[in-house]
Amino acid sequence: MKTLLVSVLMMAALMGAPVLAEGLLPNIPAALGEPHPEGNEFWRVNHPAILSHDRDLTVLDGIRDIDGSIKTCVACHAVEGPDAAPLTVASPEHACRTCHDYTAVKIDCFQCHNSRPEAGDWPAVLPSLGGTPESLHAYLERISQ
Amino acid sequence: MIIPTKEKGADISRRDLLKSGGAMATVTLASGVTLMSFGGKAAADGLKPGARWGLLIDAGKCPEDCSACVSACSKEHGWEDNGLDTDPQWIRKVTLREKETGRENSLPVMCQHCDEPPCVDVCPTGASFKREDGIVLVNRHTCIGCRYCMMACPFKARSFVHEPVTDQRTDSPRGNGTVEGCNMCVHKIDRGDGTTACVEACQATGNNAMMFGDLNDPESDIAIAVSTYASVELRADLGLNLGVRYQNI
Numbered sequence: 001m002k003t004l005l006v007s008v009l010m011m012a013a014l015m016g017a018p019v020l021a022e023g024l025l026p027n028i029p030a031a032l033g034e035p036h037p038e039g040n041e042f043w044r045v046n047h048p049a050i051l052s053h054d055r056d057l058t059v060l061d062g063i064r065d066i067d068g069s070i071k072t073c074v075a076c077h078a079v080e081g082p083d084a085a086p087l088t089v090a091s092p093e094h095a096c097r098t099c100h101d102y103t104a105v106k107i108d109c110f111q112c113h114n115s116r117p118e119a120g121d122w123p124a125v126l127p128s129l130g131g132t133p134e135s136l137h138a139y140l141e142r143i144s145q
Numbered sequence: 146m147i148i149p150t151k152e153k154g155a156d157i158s159r160r161d162l163l164k165s166g167g168a169m170a171t172v173t174l175a176s177g178v179t180l181m182s183f184g185g186k187a188a189a190d191g192l193k194p195g196a197r198w199g200l201l202i203d204a205g206k207c208p209e210d211c212s213a214c215v216s217a218c219s220k221e222h223g224w225e226d227n228g229l230d231t232d233p234q235w236i237r238k239v240t241l242r243e244k245e246t247g248r249e250n251s252l253p254v255m256c257q258h259c260d261e262p263p264c265v266d267v268c269p270t271g272a273s274f275k276r277e278d279g280i281v282l283v284n285r286h287t288c289i290g291c292r293y294c295m296m297a298c299p300f301k302a303r304s305f306v307h308e309p310v311t312d313q314r315t316d317s318p319r320g321n322g323t324v325e326g327c328n329m330c331v332h333k334i335d336r337g338d339g340t341t342a343c344v345e346a347c348q349a350t351g352n353n354a355m356m357f358g359d360l361n362d363p364e365s366d367i368a369i370a371v372s373t374y375a376s377v378e379l380r381a382d383l384g385l386n387l388g389v390r391y392q393n394i
Contacts, residue, residue, distance in 0.1 A: 052286075055286060056286075057191075059282070059284050059286065060274070060276070060284070061191050061192060061276075061277075062190075062191045062192035062276065062278075062331065062334075062335040063190045063191040064190060064191075064332070064335050064336070065190045071315045071316075074315075088311065088312075090311075111309070111310075111320040111321060111322075112285050112310070112313065112318040112319055112320030112323065113313065113315075113318045113320075114311075114312060114313045114314070114315050114318070117315065118314065118315050119312075121315070
């Protein structure tokens with residue numbers, strides 16, 4: 001038991017504490033727009049139900065001004081990739097995938113829907129991955145308001 | 146004996162309920178799941194009740210070497226026909242030849258948006274459906290890709306997506322394993338553009354062979370045109386009451 005504990009501690013020391021901390025929680029990138037008025041906790045829990053409810057409004061009744069519009073989701077949660085274009089869902093750093101990979105929940109949406117804004121429709125300023133402590137702190141500040 | 150009376154509000158349709166969003170601040174979907182803030186914004190949105198959207202195509206004005214409508218549709222919806230048997234075709238140019246006289250006609254054929262669509266009859270999941278305004282669509286959320294509708298359609302208007310698709314047009318989602326076809330640019334209609342990509346392209350060429358409008362609105366150009374000049378349906382013998390009509394064929 002003692003040797004196990006020592007080896008774990010040694011591994012942690014070798015890897016460095018920050019690496020360990022980064023690996024524990026998903027690194028969710030900040031979104032472009034105003035925070036959701038209902039709060040992030042609400043949307044984390046309810047986004048599947050809202051999306052599937054509102055998709056029927058659009059497909060069946062032609063109502064396109066909806067809360068759960070996947071077009072708006074991917075536009076606001078776009079993340080800048082290495083080529084200055086928004087990342088597609090093929091990248092593990094795509095806003096949806098950061099969390100879905102962590103929770104091991106498969107996303108079917110992007111078999112048909114585009115996972116990023118259309119070319120020519122890209123936001124002028126794209127948020128980069130929220131890697132630095134400053135950006136993460138600013139993001140937490142914004143969502144706590 | 147107590148005669149049950151209709152409670153006030155008991156016959157509110159789903160759509161009316163959504164329209165009255167102001168009164169409905171919170172909708173409970175299931176225990177623990179609530180939807181908030183409709184805010185009545187849905188009222189100005191959505192399909193036009195009582196409409197029957199249709200197209201009128203004048204084959205006499207459609208040159209054989211023009212396929213502007215086909216390229217416009219391909220661009221608007223992001224499908225590509227590279228000549229393979231399995232490639233999708235939401236709209237295609239067809240040449241008709243009268244056997245006896247040899248007279249030839251070129252015309253675009255797409256989903257005819259039947260009033261009584263056979264594709265809807267055969268769909269096992271209800272994914273193939275007709276909107277209230279007469280547009281026949283595939284709900285890809287429920288489509289299982291069985292392709293019964295492709296076999297039922299007398300116009301070969303539907304295609305199956307055989308390959309994974311990426312970078313779709315955001316207004317026209319399409320994906321592997323589902324069936325698709327002309328949706329009469331439903332996103333443009335909902336947006337209030339009052340036209341479709343193919344009609345716009347046809348007008349841009351100056352041929353003016355295509356017209357889009359509400360067949361149920363007696364004031365509309367298309368309703369006036371079909372009531373004034375002769376027009377026919379393709380395969381009128383099937384009695385499907387098509388939303389797309391042709392002249393000079």
